Each structure stands twice: as C-alpha cells, then as structure tokens.
Amino acid sequence: MAVAIVSTRMSAPAIILAAAGLLAPPLAVVAPLGLAPLLSVAAVALIVAAPRRLFAAVKPLWPLAALWLAVAAFALLSATWSILPRHSLAEGARFLAIGVEGLIALAAARALTADESRRVGAAVAIGAALGAGLLLFERATGAALARWLHGLGSSVVVNESRYDRGVTTLVLIFWPALLALRPRRTLQLALAVAVAACALLMSSAASLLALVAGLVSFAIASRTPRLVAGVLAAILIAGAVLLPVAVPTYQTTVQIQHDAPWIKGSGIHRLLIWRFAAERIADRPLLGWGMDASRDLPGGKRDFSTTLPGIVLNPPGHDAMPLHPHDTLLQWRVELGIPGTILCLALVIWALHRAGWRFGGGREAQAAALGWAATVMVIALLSFGIWQEWWLSVIWLTASLLAASATDVT
Numbered sequence: 001m002a003v004a005i006v007s008t009r010m011s012a013p014a015i016i017l018a019a020a021g022l023l024a025p026p027l028a029v030v031a032p033l034g035l036a037p038l039l040s041v042a043a044v045a046l047i048v049a050a051p052r053r054l055f056a057a058v059k060p061l062w063p064l065a066a067l068w069l070a071v072a073a074f075a076l077l078s079a080t081w082s083i084l085p086r087h088s089l090a091e092g093a094r095f096l097a098i099g100v101e102g103l104i105a106l107a108a109a110r111a112l113t114a115d116e117s118r119r120v121g122a123a124v125a126i127g128a129a130l131g132a133g134l135l136l137f138e139r140a141t142g143a144a145l146a147r148w149l150h151g152l153g154s155s156v157v158v159n160e161s162r163y164d165r166g167v168t169t170l171v172l173i174f175w176p177a178l179l180a181l182r183p184r185r186t187l188q189l190a191l192a193v194a195v196a197a198c199a200l201l202m203s204s205a206a207s208l209l210a211l212v213a214g215l216v217s218f219a220i221a222s223r224t225p226r227l228v229a230g231v232l233a234a235i236l237i238a239g240a241v242l243l244p245v246a247v248p249t250y251q252t253t254v255q256i257q258h259d260a261p262w263i264k265g266s267g268i269h270r271l272l273i274w275r276f277a278a279e280r281i282a283d284r285p286l287l288g289w290g291m292d293a294s295r296d297l298p299g300g301k302r303d304f305s306t307t308l309p310g311i312v313l314n315p316p317g318h319d320a321m322p323l324h325p326h327d328t329l330l331q332w333r334v335e336l337g338i339p340g341t342i343l344c345l346a347l348v349i350w351a352l353h354r355a356g357w358r359f360g361g362g363r364e365a366q367a368a369a370l371g372w373a374a375t376v377m378v379i380a381l382l383s384f385g386i387w388q389e390w391w392l393s394v395i396w397l398t399a400s401l402l403a404a405s406a407t408d409v410t
Contacts, residue, residue: 012049013108014116014404016042020105021124021401024394025131025166025173029138030149032165032390036098039393043101046108058107065103067347072096074340075291082290083297091292091387098389102396109404121180121405125191128177131170132194135163139201160203165390167204168379170195171211172398175372176405182364205264210378218371222363228370229356232377233349239329239381240341244281247274254310268311269318270326270382272304277325281334288337292387295323297334324385331386365406372402 010018020042027034046054058065075092082088112120138145146152146162174195181188192215199208221228248256253271257263280289280297289297300321305313325331332341355373359366376395384391 010116010119011112013046013053014112014120016045016049017105017109017112017401017404018120018123020397021120021173021176021404022127022130024397024401025127025170026134028169028394029131029134029163029166030145032169035165035169035397036389036393039098039101039105039397042397043104046104050108050111053111054104054107057111058103060110061103061107063350064347065099067343067350068099068103069096071340071343071347072099074336074343078288078290078336078340081287082293084290084293084295088291088293094389095291095387095392098392098396102392102400105396105400106403109400112404117404117406118180120401121176124173124401124405125177125180125187128170128173128191129194131166131173132191132198135166135170135198135202136194138163139198163202164204164207164383167199167202167207168210168383168391169394169398170198171207171214171375171379172372172394173401174211175214175368175375176398176401179365179368179402180405206379206382209382210375213378214371214375217374218367221367221370225359225363225366225370226356228374229352232370232373233352236329236345236348236377240333240345243274243327243329244278244333247271247278250275250308251310254308257312258310265313265318269304269313272308272311272318273321273325274327274330276300276302276320277327277330277334280321281330284334284337286337286339288333288335288340291335292324292385293335294321294325294331294385297321324387326383326385328380328386361406368406369402372398 020038024035024038027038072092072095075095076089079085079088079092109120134145143152143162174191177191178188181191196208196211198204199211217228217232248271250272253268253275256271257268276297276299277294280299294300300319302320303316303318304311304320305316305318325334329341332344336344352373355366355369359369361369380386386392
C-alpha cells in the first residue's frame with residue numbers, strides 16, 4: 001500500500017517570513033522603531049536565500065515597482081526646490097530603499113506553496129496574539145514591562161501614547177492573522193475582540209476607528225469587493241482635491257471647541273494643524289515645499305495654546321506643525337505639490353484596482369485585503385507622517401504577510 005509522505009520542511013523564504021510575522025507584533029509594543037530594521041533584515045535574508053525564486057515572483061509587480069520608483073524620483077527631484085534640500089534628498093533615497101525591501105518581501109510571499117502559506121499564517125496569528133497579550137498586560141500592570149526595560153520608577157507617568165505604534169501594527173497585522181485563522185471561526189472572533197480591546201483600552205482612537213472601518217469594509221467586500229475598492233479610491237481622490245480648501249478656519253475651530261467641549265484637545269489641535277498645512281499649500285500650490293519639509297515650514301513653531309485667542313489647549317506646546325500634518329493627503333500636497341500627489345494617488349489606486357478588480361485569490365482573502373486597505377487608509381488620514389520609516393515598513397510587512405497567509409493570492 002502506498003503511503004503519501006508530506007514534507008515538513010519549509011523553504012528559507014517561508015522561514016524568514018514566518019519569523020517576521022511572529023516577531024513584528026511584540027516588537028511593535030516594546031521597540032516599534034525596530035520594525036524598519038526588521039524589514040531590512042528580512043529583505044536581505046530573502047535575497048540571499050532565494051534570488052531566482054524572487055526574481056520570477058516579482059515580475060507581475062512591475063507596475064507597483066514603476067509607480068514607487070516614479071514617486072521616489074519626484075521626491076528626489078523636489079530637493080532642488082525644497083527648503084530642506086539635503087533632508088529631502090536623504091528622505092527620497094530612504095523612501096526608494098524601503099520600497100525595494102518591501103517588493104522583495106511581497107515577491108517572497110507570492111512564491112510560497114500552499115503548505116508554506118498555512119505555516120506562515122500560523123506564525124502571524126501567534127505573533128498577533130502575543131502582541132495583543134503584551135498590550136493588555138501593559139494596560140493591566142501600569143506598563144510594568146516598559147518600566148522594567150527602561151528603568152522607569154513608579155513615580156514616572158507612562159503615557160498610553162507610547163503604545164500607539166504597537167496598537168497600529170496590531171490592527172494591521174490582524175488582517176493576515178484573521179485570514180490564517182479562517183478554518184477556526186472561534187479563534188477569529190477571539191482575536192478580533194482582543195485587538196479591539198487593545199485599541200479601546202489604550203485610547204488609540206485612530207486605530208479603533210481604523211479597525212471598525214476595516215471590519216465594515218471586510219463585511220461589504222465579502223459580497224461586493226469592487227464597490228469597496230471604488231469607494232476607497234473615490235475618497236482618496238476627493239480628499240486630495242477638497243481637503244486643502246475644506247479644512248475649518250482657526251476661528252471656526254475655536255467655535256467647534258466651545259460648542260463641543262467633549263472633543264479631545266488632540267482632536268482640536270489636529271484641526272488647527274490641518275488648517276496651517278492648508279495655508280502653506282496655498283503658498284506653494286504647484287510643487288510644494290519639498291520631500292518631508294513639513295518639519296520646517298515657515299511659522300510651524302507657532303504655539304497655538306499661547307497665540308490663538310479663545311483656544312484651550314493644555315499644557316503649552318501645541319505647535320502649528322509638529323513634524324508632519326498628521327494626514328497623508330495634506331502631506332502629499334504641502335510637500336510634493338500637485339504632480340507628487342497625482343503620482344502617490346496613482347500608486348495607491350493601482351493597488352486598490354488590483355484588489356478590487358484583478359484579485360486572483362478567494363473571496364475571503366480579497367475581502368481581507370480590502371479590509372486591510374481601509375484600515376491603512378484611516379490611520380494614514382489621521383495619524384502618522386507618511387514618510388516615517390517604521391510606518392512604511394509596517395505597511396509593506398503587513399501587506400506581505402497578508403499575501404503570505406493566503407493561498408493563491410496574486
């Protein structure tokens with residue numbers, strides 16, 4: 001009688017991606033800036049381990065590579081008119097390098113066998129559970145781990161914002177973990193509850209809103225994926241056109257705070273930052289101020305808490321532009337102008353078109369991809385600077401792990 005023997009060995013790329021999926025969530029909690037080196041190490045290891053396999057798998061991704069290169073080229077070119085020319089040049093080069101690393105990881109994920117996909121997915125699910133467990137432990141113990149790692153005394157207040165990057169990473173890696181757990185619905189539900197609890201208890205409003213938007217998009221995309229992809233693309237295009245002229249004025253924001261005192265001070269400050277960004281866009285509407293030049297825009301060090309009559313922001317230190325606008329669309333416009341914004345939109349819309357119209361995997365995998373896209377979009381429109389190395393690395397890592405967790409995702 002013939003006995004079928006199934007190999008338990010995993011290829012080197014599968015092992016590397018599994019390790020990245022296992023390490024990323026807990027690393028995001030204890031040392032989130034380490035996520036960028038994690039992507040770099042994984043990319044180098046993948047190139048060394050299987051260069052021919054990666055070369056074959058990356059060919060269908062050439063439009064993504066070309067668009068990323070176009071954005072990087074324009075970012076580098078912006079150094080010629082930037083108010084921070086050397087910084088813009090360095091950030092443009094960094095952006096290009098992260099894209100190369102991300103493409104390597106994504107190509108490796110596409111080349112996995114079905115068995116390897118299941119094993120990488122299992123590692124991602126375990127990593128997500130570890131990340132959620134660490135966040136809940138920190139919440140329950142008053143940041144005991146952070147205090148031990150950094151030698152902080154009991155009198156030192158550990159702000160929950162320390163964990164924003166950890167929660168953000170968790171709500172993104174939730175999607176490949178959810179996909180990996182699709183044969184086990186109870187575990188899917190338990191993970192969703194744990195991730196939502198982390199976002200809620202850590203007071204990460206942007207991450208919680210992003211998770212809700214992702215889950216709604218996932219549910220709708222399970223039936224009509226093209227509708228979700230089209231709506232997300234339309235929101236981005238409309239936002240890029242309208243947001244710079246639709247942001248409330250300073251006095252309107254003061255009135256909003258008086259009429260709705262329940263809005264957190266951080267939310268009011270965000271509206272003021274967006275207004276300042278819109279004014280600087282109007283100053284240089286065509287080409288912008290240069291790649292990542294938001295940090296040094298004229299007037300950006302103005303403290304709204306002491307210079308804007310009628311506003312209540314405590315304590316002092318609410319700058320008009322704290323490094324970046326906290327909104328990707330405004331950051332594209334203020335730094336790269338109209339041509340750069342068009343290139344960035346083309347990059348994202350290509351990905352949405354592929355997810356909505358040319359997705360080669362199963363319907364649940366497609367819905368998870370669009371849920372992930374909605375989650376990324378909400379965070380990008382509310383939180384971090386789009387060029388931040390750790391943030392770009394998280395996007396590439398979780399996109400690659402999403403592909404790795406899904407069999408036959410193309």
